Amino acid sequence: MTRRKLYLGALTDNRRWDSVNIRPNDVIVASPPKCGTTWMQTIIALLFSGDPDVETEVALRMPWVDIRLRELPEVAARLEAMSHRRCLKSHTPMDGLPLDDQAQYICVFRHPLDAHFSYRKHLRNIPMHLLDFWYPEDDRDGTTFRRFLDGGAEGFDTDAMPLAHILQHYKAAAALAERPNVALFHYADMTRDLPGTFARVAGLLGISHPAALMEALIQAATFDNMKAHAARYAPGGGTGFMKKDSDFFHSASGGKWIGKLSDAELAAYDAMMDARLGPQDRAWLEHGAQGSSAG
Template sequence: MQMICALLIFQTPELPAPLSRLSPWLDHLTMPRGEVYALLARQRHRRFIKTHTPLDGLPIDRRVTYVVTARHPLDLAVSLYHHTTNIDIARMRELTGNALPTEASAARRTLRDWLLAWIGHDTDPRTNPDSLPGVMRHLSDAWARRGAGNVVLIRYDDLCRDLEGRMRGLAERLGLAVPEPVWPGLVRAATFTRMRAGADRYVPGDGIIKNDTSFFRRGSPGAGEEILTGEEIARYHTRVAALAPPDLVAWLHAPGGPSARP
């Protein structure tokens, strides 16, 4: 999504700078706050800022469009598991003074055991936003705000299924007019394959990621359900149903179904 926003703003596959410089990750804490603010102050293009903070932790400004990308929670969890094994913990501690959160560091177990624990773990979503309760709290809040003119929800599955259509819908919501001949190049540049091939330009350059290419491990949905049995998947759905409103749950799990208004 960060790359899509960059492509729509600059309207060329050849970005003028590394993605992390064009779009700082505001709450990553690996760069001093003053440096991030100075970087943003120097920018003359339309700003697009990456954050993992849920909407209720952000100042809501009518001049800002908030784009929330929702991924199937099981796929998100599998991605988190592999992501933590690709992090240089010593480097993270050096830059931030903190190690990995407990939920993430548990990835020393097998993927299946960790995923089952992740599904069942009962934790405060406000202090552990990467937990299943944290993910569903974030998405539930965004879902409740989706009628606002400046809140956009997009499913990762829909980006995989219809990348061009979702990019065009987002451009319209952002008020960005893209010349028709430019579209094919922008869509190709946003694909998982292209981003993986150019990983060194798209992964944050703070030395925390051990292997840039491995950052783009798998682009297709379904990884979580491939690991679990039918009974375990049913247990997951029961858990999610207790954490979020039914219309959000139906939208989140719909197999290639209609997405929320882009």
């Protein structure tokens, strides 16, 4: 196994991957939180099964390997016992994952500010207080956004998802993008062209379905359908873990930060993005293919 960067946070421990035997046909979805991980897992579950009504149960059937809240022996044993093709989830950047030449890695990204504001909403919807220091409920002085900009890519900051961590995710994935088994997707492109996303994922996974069935699978993965059936599609849906399952699918729209950040906050964000990424990379990370082509 090649040397991997250590990501060890309040929730994350990427050393847990050492207990997982990666199989040649495994699919690993790796992305920052609130960037489309569950959406991509749902697309994969639908393509694997060919069943628009499949019970995805992503938290159990497509486990988040890195999270320290589940006992590692139980997770490893459950994965080893799976006889079907597997999909595994990670919020660890690619430089912290074991890289198998035959497994497929799918990395999903979203405009960093959209991901940040979606994460704010998500943390208010779950009964966990590990990150209250970063995300205070009464945030009159802009603490949350300052820490979004100031946080580091590793250590405790990892799970608070600061901008540095998102950029680390992107750079680590982009560095491997020429490999045939590493693919980058963008939330904006998935929103604009869900059929095209299904076609691309199906091609990567070597899966085909008749046109009529594919249309039904695509319909099942629309935002409106997933929100309407949140108990089926949200991680841990129907278990009472979240205050409201449907709030996991808060909004598929972009521009969540508009009108919520000051000119000074936006200028600080722009300065950090321009210092860390070239114009083309920034355009893609913020807007997907549309932004990249415009740049």
